Amino acid sequence: MILGVLRLMVMAFIIMLVVYFVLSAWSRSVRRGKLAEEWDEEVREGDRDAFIEQGLVEYDGSLRRKLIFGVFVVPYLVIGVLVYVVNFQ
Secondary structure, eight states: OOOHHHHHHHHHHHHHHHHHHHHHHHHHHHHHHHHHHHHHHHHHHSSSHHHHHHHHHHHTSSSHHHEEEEEHHHHHHHHHHHHHHHHHH
16 A cells, blocks of 8 residues: 555656646746747847846746746645545545
């Protein structure tokens, strides 16, 4: 029983790791596109690449970036609750 749960947790971690990196890369590219569009439409002064890099630095500290980390937390919580409910209720 314990070996099965351990194997499930390891496989889930590997899958969540792949999902996290894909989701993180996708979200960062969307943000980069929005910053480039904002510079093209509104700012148009100064260095475009510096504007985009500064926006991405701000994005790295944002709540959205931290919420993506929930890809790791939520599935483990669900699995833990399911194991508890099935075995101890």
